[in-house]
Amino acid sequence: MFKIETCFSPALYNYYEAKDRSVVVIDILRATTSICTAIASGAKELIPVATIAEAKEYKNKGYIVAAERDGQKLDFADFGNSPSFFTPSNVKGKTIVYNTTNGTQTIKMTENAKLSLIGSFINLKSIINFLTHNKDNILLFCSGWKNMFNLEDTLCAGAIAQQLLNSGEYITNCDSTHAAIDLWNLAKDNLLLYTKKASHRTRLNKLVSENILEYCFSLNIVDVVPCFKEGKIVDILRK
């Protein structure tokens, strides 16, 4: 039997053992949703960077750069952090340098994990299928919002954990995983309605259109399992 744990904040990550397990990074609004979209649109690879300075450096070297702070595109960047930018015509075959308020820092933290995968609602089934066959101890790593707990990442962690427990090959003795599963089961019939109370969504509502929010809360739109390895994100399913 393999174990599932859930970490609710980057500030708690170091209390969990990541070295010997597969980590799934989740940042529904919007980094991991956007990364799944970019990979599904045929991007060759994404290079997540932790700081604006690094993103600028790459821009000066001629890279395509997607970068935002607090939901808004940075001036020097080609795109912001909305999944709507990551269309095949914008990204197919290209390398994209990527920097966001929360998500890219979280991804960088998993550099030493045994395996680091990118999870979201839009690739939920693909990530669950992969983990069901990969069979490994798992840490579901919610990006939260500025180190605070958030509902949407927790719900996605709950969805993954519930399916893995259902497979009969996983167990959990982790309170945050139990909480995430219970919240997922409360929310799953109407994710958008449930997450109307999410503070991060309230904040983003001012910046993000309703159809982008709907997209971020849609299940199983793309069949990719982005994997972060040696500084780059590529699809682990595309060998």
Add this chain to the structure above:
Amino acid sequence: MFKIETCFSPALYNYYEAKDRSVVVIDILRATTSICTAIASGAKELIPVATIAEAKEYKNKGYIVAAERDGQKLDFADFGNSPSFFTPSNVKGKTIVYNTTNGTQTIKMTENAKLSLIGSFINLKSIINFLTHNKDNILLFCSGWKNMFNLEDTLCAGAIAQQLLNSGEYITNCDSTHAAIDLWNLAKDNLLLYTKKASHRTRLNKLVSENILEYCFSLNIVDVVPCFKEGKIVDILRK
């Protein structure tokens, strides 16, 4: 309207503003339950200390010391951390120096809060009544277990938040508060059954008798509102 926020771990405390609000520290298994019991049993005051060394120093000075690590009484101490020690015959009129794995450190962290109160299931109604009349922005501060989220403290935070929202004078835009309330509403009809999955309880089951666990999950047994101020815990209701 006054705001409610909930912090799930001591490692997240510094991301919240505590200076301008009333903080409720919660450590159901068992520090805050034991403190409420001691105060209700007539203890003059409790002095929480953060380290074993400090507890020993007080012991050498002749103080009564309650101290444990990982659920077990330390050799030099008079009592451990079980509420069963804090009977009137043991504590009435006395000053008790108190040190635990988790809870006392959490309490010490609130030294700079506007007001620091001790919450548990056993004084739930008293603390809600106090907060309903006190009218202030509130941070519900869950001690967790070694900086990780735990279910039992979260449920107590949810119970307090739900009642305060019901009063019509409080609002929340905090995801962890929403999650705590939803989990409380799932669990409230049978707290013991629900928290059977709590990892901390599983761990404590080996050390703590079933009747102590039942006590820790019982509502409204004592009518006290312990308050931490200038290094000491006394009942704010007892003027």
